[in-house]
Amino acid sequence: AQSVSQHNHHVILSEAASLELGCNYSYGGTVNLFWYVQYPGQHLQLLLKYFSGDPLVKGIKGFEAEFIKSKFSFNLRKPSVQWSDTAEYFCAVNAGTASKLTFGTGTRLQVTL
Amino acid sequence: DGGITQSPKYLFRKEGQNVTLSCEQNLNHDAMYWYRQDPGQGLRLIYYSQIVNDFQKGDIAEGYSVSREKKESFPLTVTSAQKNPTAFYLCASKPGTGRSGANVLTFGAGSRLTVL
Numbered sequence: 001a002q003s004v005s006q007h008n009h010h011v012i013l014s015e016a017a018s019l020e021l022g023c024n025y026s027y028g029g030t031v032n033l034f035w036y037v038q039y040p041g042q043h044l045q046l047l048l049k050y051f052s053g054d055p056l057v058k059g060i061k062g063f064e065a066e067f068i069k070s071k072f073s074f075n076l077r078k079p080s081v082q083w084s085d086t087a088e089y090f091c092a093v094n095a096g097t098a099s100k101l102t103f104g105t106g107t108r109l110q111v112t113l
Numbered sequence: 114d115g116g117i118t119q120s121p122k123y124l125f126r127k128e129g130q131n132v133t134l135s136c137e138q139n140l141n142h143d144a145m146y147w148y149r150q151d152p153g154q155g156l157r158l159i160y161y162s163q164i165v166n167d168f169q170k171g172d173i174a175e176g177y178s179v180s181r182e183k184k185e186s187f188p189l190t191v192t193s194a195q196k197n198p199t200a201f202y203l204c205a206s207k208p209g210t211g212r213s214g215a216n217v218l219t220f221g222a223g224s225r226l227t228v229l
Contacts, residue, residue, distance in 0.1 A: 009153065032216050044156075044203065044220040051216070090155060094216055099144060099163055100171065101218055105155035 002027045002095040006104035013081050014112050021076040021107050023065075023091035032094040033074040034101070035065055039087045047089070050074065061085070086111045115140045117221035119204050124226045126191075126198070134189045134224045136204035143209030145187035146218065149173065150201040159202075162187055163209070191226060199228045 007022040025031060035047040048059025055067040065076045074091060091104040117138045126132045136145065144163045148156040148171075158171030162181040176195025181187055187206075191198045202225075205218040 006155075034217075036218075036220075043222050044205075046217055049217065092156075099169075100146070100158055100161055101216075102158070103148070103156040105153060 002031075002093050002102045004091050004093050004102055004104035006089075006091050006107050008107045009105070010108045010110070012110045012112065015083055016080045017111075019076070019078040019081045019085075019109070021089055021091075021109070023074045023076065023104060024072050025074065025091075025093040025095075026072065027093065027095040029095065033065075033067060034092040034094070035059065035063070035074075035076050036090045036092060036103075037087050038090070038106075044090070047076070081109075081111050083111045083113055085109060117204055117206060117219060119202075119221035119224050121224060122222065124224060126226065126228050128228055129193045131190055131192050132198075132226065134191070134202055134204075134226070136187045136189065136221060137185055138187075138204075138206045138219075138221075139185060140206060140219060141184075141208075142206035142219070143184070144207050145181065146205040146207075147171075147177075147179065147187070147189045148203045148205065150203055150223070156203065159189065198226055201225050 003026045005024045033050040037047045038044045050057045050067045058064045063078050088106050088108050090106045092101045094101050120135045146161040147159040157173050160179040162168035178190045203223045204221040207218050
């Protein structure tokens with residue numbers, strides 16, 4: 001069964017600090033990987049995704065993530081966070097031919113001015 | 114604008130009552146999903162449906178039921194058998210296999226259920 005681990009539950013950063021949120025999954029075969037973001041009071045929306053090809057993927061708002069197959073990881077990064085990045089971030093995996101998406105427990109990011 | 118409409122946004126229920134949450138999409142998506150979101154637990158899959166008149170249990174289906182009589186609609190009933198129903202419920206959909214964006218979920222705004 002596929003599963004996803006997010007190690008950081010609550011992260012507090014000052015504006016302009018760099019961000020890295022960890023995500024590890026457990027599945028040995030082909031995977032599709034996602035980061036979703038939930039801003040306060042808004043819908044859950046797609047931040048970026050990896051299906052195949054270049055393991056470094058870029059998403060909206062300056063976010064990027066790197067797929068490292070040997071580490072079963074898909075960490076999310078941003079060089080300089082803004083106050084508006086305050087949100088909850090979810091990593092998700094769709095393994096093989098499975099139709100369902102499995103989510104991690106989420107990381108709450110709080111960016112202070 | 115295409116999207117997913119969930120209703121009601123807020124719902125209060127007394128213990129022992131069944132309640133049905135509505136989910137309607139006008140995106141012409143084949144697959145639809147129900148997730149439950151609890152603080153610190155992320156999103157957990159309740160039920161999903163890949164095609165009309167067919168659906169599968171997710172990871173936490175006990176105490177819930179669904180139907181998929183129309184492509185656009187995937188209502189979720191929270192029954193009195195669900196031991197801890199107070200939660201935020203999210204409906205999502207995606208195109209069918211082989212279609213553009215086939216693996217990307219679109220989410221609704223959610224329904225918050227509180228059992229009194």
